[in-house]
């Protein structure tokens with residue numbers, strides 16, 4: 001009986017962890033948005049350049065970016081969600097390649113954080129290009 005209960009618990013926990021890929025990916029995307037939102041004002045010169053703050057924001061972005069596993073977050077069974085495009089599953093290889101490139105680019109930026117505003121602008125352009133490129137192809141405007 002005890003064993004049965006335990007098994008039931010494990011199943012419930014495992015079920016919870018993967019219950020809602022749409023919510024998980026939206027939370028992840030929002031975390032990307034927050035990191036970019038921290039870096040934006042610095043890149044625009046609205047906030048003084050702060051190397052440590054830039055490094056921290058990029059480290060956080062990278063930590064979250066590496067959690068972007070298309071197969072787990074975008075299973076076809078979960079559907080397009082709020083603003084995903086059905087193109088994701090008809091162009092899966094492209095979608096996956098974009099996710100991989102995004103992760104590689106963010107990892108590189110976090111490993112060698114920009115040391116001044118000009119370098120940060122270039123970094124933001126590169127990372128933002130990944131976000132925008134994928135959204136253009138695989139996200140529908142609400």
Ligand code: HEC
Nearest residue numbers: 026029032033081082083084098099102130131134138139
């Ligand atoms: C490989 C593709 C891809 C990349 C790279 C990507 N996104 Fe997304 N993003 C999506 C898709 C697809 C959705 C729609 C998901 C849904 O509605 O379920 C989305 C949704 C979002 C949302 C809305 C989340 C919500 O709650 O509805 C935000 C904000 C966002 N992305 C920010 C970013 C930022 C910032 C970056 C770059 C730092 C980024 N994304 C990189 C594919 C991508």
